[in-house]
Amino acid sequence: MRLPLKRLSVRVWPVAALILLTLGSVLAMSDAVQNSQRFSDHYIWLLLFNTLVLLLLAALIAVNVFEIVRRGLRREPGARLTLRLAGIFVLLALVPVFVVYVFSIRFLDHGIDSWFNVRVEQALGDALELGRSALDYRMRDYLRQTQHGAETLIGMDAVHLPVTLNTLRSRLQASELTVFGPNGRILSSSSESLAKLVPNLPPPDALRQYADGHVYAGLEPTGGHQLLVRVLVAVPLPADTASVAARPDMLQALYRIPERQSSLAINVQDAYDRYQELSFSRVPLKQSFILTLSVVLMLSALSALWAAFVSARRVLRPIRQLIAAIRRVAGGDLQTKLEAGRRDELGLVARSFNEMTSRLTNAREETERGRRQLERQRGYLQTVLEHLSSGVLTLDRNAVLRTANPAADLILEQPLVPFFGRRLADIGSRGKMLYQLYRGVVHRLDGRQGTWQQELELFGETGPKVLICRGARLPVQHGAGGGYVLVFDDMTALIRAQRDAAWGEVARRLAHEIRNPLTPIQLSAERLRRKLAPRVAQTDAQMLERSTDTIVQQVEAMKQMVSAFSDYARAPAMQPEEVGLNALIEGVLELYGAHPGVQLKFEADPAVGVLYADPGRLRQLLHNLLKNAIEAAEGNPQARVVLSTRAFASQDQRQRFVELSVSDNGPGIPEALLARVFEPYVSEKTGGSGLGLAVVKKIVEEHGGRVWGENSSSGGARFVVCLPLQGRAEATDATEVQ
Amino acid sequence: MSAKTLGRWLFGLMLSLAAGGLAQAEAAPGPDFQILSAHVYKRNLVYYLDARAETRFDDKLRDALNNGVSLLLIYDVRVSRPGAWWWFDDTVATLSQRYRLRYHPLSRRYLVDNINTGVSYSYARLSDALNMIDRVQGFPVLDQSLMPKSGAVVTDVRLRVDTADFPLPLRVRAFFNTAWHPSSPWYRCDFR
Numbered sequence: 001m002r003l004p005l006k007r008l009s010v011r012v013w014p015v016a017a018l019i020l021l022t023l024g025s026v027l028a029m030s031d032a033v034q035n036s037q038r039f040s041d042h043y044i045w046l047l048l049f050n051t052l053v054l055l056l057l058a059a060l061i062a063v064n065v066f067e068i069v070r071r072g073l074r075r076e077p078g079a080r081l082t083l084r085l086a087g088i089f090v091l092l093a094l095v096p097v098f099v100v101y102v103f104s105i106r107f108l109d110h111g112i113d114s115w116f117n118v119r120v121e122q123a124l125g126d127a128l129e130l131g132r133s134a135l136d137y138r139m140r141d142y143l144r145q146t147q148h149g150a151e152t153l154i155g156m157d158a159v160h161l162p163v164t165l166n167t168l169r170s171r172l173q174a175s176e177l178t179v180f181g182p183n184g185r186i187l188s189s190s191s192e193s194l195a196k197l198v199p200n201l202p203p204p205d206a207l208r209q210y211a212d213g214h215v216y217a218g219l220e221p222t223g224g225h226q227l228l229v230r231v232l233v234a235v236p237l238p239a240d241t242a243s244v245a246a247r248p249d250m251l252q253a254l255y256r257i258p259e260r261q262s263s264l265a266i267n268v269q270d271a272y273d274r275y276q277e278l279s280f281s282r283v284p285l286k287q288s289f290i291l292t293l294s295v296v297l298m299l300s301a302l303s304a305l306w307a308a309f310v311s312a313r314r315v316l317r318p319i320r321q322l323i324a325a326i327r328r329v330a331g332g333d334l335q336t337k338l339e340a341g342r343r344d345e346l347g348l349v350a351r352s353f354n355e356m357t358s359r360l361t362n363a364r365e366e367t368e369r370g371r372r373q374l375e376r377q378r379g380y381l382q383t384v385l386e387h388l389s390s391g392v393l394t395l396d397r398n399a400v401l402r403t404a405n406p407a408a409d410l411i412l413e414q415p416l417v418p419f420f421g422r423r424l425a426d427i428g429s430r431g432k433m434l435y436q437l438y439r440g441v442v443h444r445l446d447g448r449q450g451t452w453q454q455e456l457e458l459f460g461e462t463g464p465k466v467l468i469c470r471g472a473r474l475p476v477q478h479g480a481g482g483g484y485v486l487v488f489d490d491m492t493a494l495i496r497a498q499r500d501a502a503w504g505e506v507a508r509r510l511a512h513e514i515r516n517p518l519t520p521i522q523l524s525a526e527r528l529r530r531k532l533a534p535r536v537a538q539t540d541a542q543m544l545e546r547s548t549d550t551i552v553q554q555v556e557a558m559k560q561m562v563s564a565f566s567d568y569a570r571a572p573a574m575q576p577e578e579v580g581l582n583a584l585i586e587g588v589l590e591l592y593g594a595h596p597g598v599q600l601k602f603e604a605d606p607a608v609g610v611l612y613a614d615p616g617r618l619r620q621l622l623h624n625l626l627k628n629a630i631e632a633a634e635g636n637p638q639a640r641v642v643l644s645t646r647a648f649a650s651q652d653q654r655q656r657f658v659e660l661s662v663s664d665n666g667p668g669i670p671e672a673l674l675a676r677v678f679e680p681y682v683s684e685k686t687g688g689s690g691l692g693l694a695v696v697k698k699i700v701e702e703h704g705g706r707v708w709g710e711n712s713s714s715g716g717a718r719f720v721v722c723l724p725l726q727g728r729a730e731a732t733d734a735t736e737v738q
Numbered sequence: 739m740s741a742k743t744l745g746r747w748l749f750g751l752m753l754s755l756a757a758g759g760l761a762q763a764e765a766a767p768g769p770d771f772q773i774l775s776a777h778v779y780k781r782n783l784v785y786y787l788d789a790r791a792e793t794r795f796d797d798k799l800r801d802a803l804n805n806g807v808s809l810l811l812i813y814d815v816r817v818s819r820p821g822a823w824w825w826f827d828d829t830v831a832t833l834s835q836r837y838r839l840r841y842h843p844l845s846r847r848y849l850v851d852n853i854n855t856g857v858s859y860s861y862a863r864l865s866d867a868l869n870m871i872d873r874v875q876g877f878p879v880l881d882q883s884l885m886p887k888s889g890a891v892v893t894d895v896r897l898r899v900d901t902a903d904f905p906l907p908l909r910v911r912a913f914f915n916t917a918w919h920p921s922s923p924w925y926r927c928d929f930r
Binding site: 032039047205219280291 | 744801802805807842843844845846849851856857858859861862863866875902905906907908909910911913
């Protein structure tokens with residue numbers, strides 16, 4: 001039931017037709033109330049039909065209201081607006097209808113009351129009374145005539161009675177005369193209508209009245225518009241009648257009131273009757289008028305309500321569609337389009353909406369294209385940065401690390417991702433080389449300088465590193481202001497190669513330039529001694545001997561030195577093999593075992609194992625370092641030199657190293673020399689070629705390691721050699737593990 | 739103002755009309771119509787009905803009568819063959835005897851028109867007029883040729899006031915109030 005009702009509640013034509021039909025029926029009803037015979041027979045059915053229609057309308061409206069309220073509760077688009085609009089329509093429609101209704105009721109009340117005028121009623125009553133008295137007068141006249149006539153029948157026998165009666169009837173101009181015997185038996189009758197066989201019998205009340213006074217006269221209606229006067233009188237008994245108990249005969253005379261008078265009287269009576277009837281049904285009449293009016297009101301009101309709901313829905317349908325479309329657009333569906341067929345403002349809105357969505361679509365596509373392009377550029381930049389051999393860091397205004405490329409991780413020897421978003425000033429020693437880098441450049445960061453370049457030396461796990469660092473201030477952008485980009489390159493290898501090349505050249509040229517004159521000098525000195533010695537005096541000969549010896553010795557020393565230079569510049573090819581480092585060290589230490597005044601100590605780490613290196617060069621490295629340390633420690637009465645080895649892996653576990661350190665408790669390295677201690681001819685000692693540590697460094701670098709010197713906190717110098725476990729040694733190690 | 743409220747109004751209006759009618763019916767003792775006796779007899783191939791009824795008017799009907807409203811009193815006669823208990827009766831014939839009762843203010847008499855015969859009678863007292871209506875004598879019901887050949891045949895009789903002669907406002911009121919159109923219960927008498 002609900003579904004068809006719901007469907008019906010929004011259909012216009014069926015309901016409109018129903019309303020029209022009902023309007024017709026209401027018209028018929030009001031017609032009937034005004035006493036039209038045409039519809040009054042069907043009044044009740046009209047009323048019932050109208051009531052049913054009204055109930056149906058009420059149900060339709062209830063469905064509408066329910067539907068709208070339900071939509072309102074579900075917050076469907078436009079439901080509240082529909083409700084509000086419908087409310088306004090309803091108010092607009094109902095208020096005037098109710099005002100008219102109230103006034104109509106009042107007018108109806110007064111109007112109907114005014115029909116019933118006391119004077120009219122009085123006049124009608126009087127008219128009736130007048131007619132009645134006129135008829136009374138005539139009746140009395142008839143009575144008197146009849147009484148006279150009755151006297152002619154005194155003592156009449158049964159034979160003469162009919163004839164006399166007939167004569168008497170003609171004389172009296174009665175329509176019928178009948179004589180009844182004492183027992184009520186008809187003795188004789190005479191009627192003007194010959195066809196009438198049975199005389200008109202007196203009604204019981206007439207007989208009762210006659211019984212009282214032997215006389216009766218009464219007006220009787222005969223149906224139709226005819227009035228009849230019935231007179232009953234006693235036929236006087238003959239004067240000789242002795243019996244007191246004898247009852248007289250009864251004469252009944254019927255007179256027809258003349259037509260004119262009769263119809264006048266009947267007309268008066270009809271009018272009186274009608275008035276009485278109306279007066280009697282005044283209250284029901286009012287009620288039925290009010291009922292009809294109420295039905296009309298209900299029909300109007302309910303139709304208006306229904307029309308209000310339907311029209312509110314219709315008016316708001318485009319708006320509902322618009323709201324739904326806006327919601328869809330807000331949800332991201334930009335393909336939403338509205339029907340733009342209407343010619344009114346709503347059509348304009350729909351067209352504008354469609355234009356807006358297409359513009360939005362274009363804008364979104366544009367944005368998407370831009371975003372993709374940006375993405376591509378970003379990816380491109382990312383790729384470039386990732387494959388750059390230079391480390392790149394970006395810092396923001398507050399020196400918080402923002403980004404770093406993989407080369408930066410490599411150069412600074414640790415993953416930098418954990419430090420993203422942190423102030424470099426706060427990371428402390430955990431930042432290792434990153435922190436050192438920051439400390440090295442921090443004075444530049446707050447400066448006004450746009451771009452700068454600086455060389456830095458940092459100390460990492462594998463020794464010192466030389467970096468060339470360039471900094472540039474980033475352009476100030478909205479939201480993310482300023483900051484710096486740091487680009488740095490590991491110059492260690494390059495600088496080392498440059499230095500090595502330079503020193504090699506120096507050594508080579510020195511050897512070449514010095515060695516050449518040395519042999520002639522030595523030969524010349526020896527010839528000088530040999531030629532002059534026999535010829536000079538003893539004292540001179542001694543002096544000559546000493547001088548030439550000195551020359552020869554010094555030349556020899558110079559030759560050695562030149563040879564050392566030559567060796568440095570032109571090192572023989574490496575011959576690496578697997579070497580047990582600890583065993584090698586112990587072998588070298590045995591040579592120094594009896595060194596007086598210096599205590600030698602070796603702390604071996606058994607994990608060091610086998611190294612792939614040139615054992616001859618390693619021995620030279622050890623000699624140089626030990627010699628250096630012993631010479632440094634000799635001044636100390638408790639001179640002590642400690643060697644130690646240690647195996648360790650890099651932080652990312654990818655590479656393993658062997659660390660060899662040689663510590664002494666001598667005076668330490670002067671601070672000024674610390675940076676250049678491995679360069680040739682940098683020595684604080686008076687003796688020595690000044691190449692010892694340079695050779696050490698050369699050997700270490702030939703093995704791919706690093707070496708550095710430092711002053712230990714307890715006093716004395718410490719030289720650390722760090723060699724990678726690589727090549728065949730590591731390979732065999734790996735196979736052993738496998 | 740919602741449709742529901744309107745509907746409730748309408749319903750209330752109908753209800754109050756009906757309730758008003760009921761209240762009126764309860765306030766005064768209603769009119770009482772009874773069929774006291776009825777029997778059917780055959781004379782010269784025709785079945786006739788004699789019946790006695792008792793009609794008591796209440797003040798309302800009497801007022802209406804005295805105020806120019808004419809009353810239509812109708813004897814409904816139904817001749818039928820009773821069906822099984824679960825089925826309808828088979829109606830053979832339905833007839834009615836109609837009287838119009840009205841007041842004649844000019845003569846101050848009550849007039850009874852037998853509508854079937856067209857004969858009118860007038861009475862000074864209402865009870866006489868009602869007495870006349872109460873007695874049905876020799877009302878021809880059925881020709882013997884129309885009589886079913888076999889089976890039981892019964893006659894149901896009732897006397898009622900018809901509202902067709904009422905003025906319209908009274909008719910509306912009478913629709914909701916049975917006191918305005920009293921009716922006797924059906925009186926069943928055996929036919930054969």
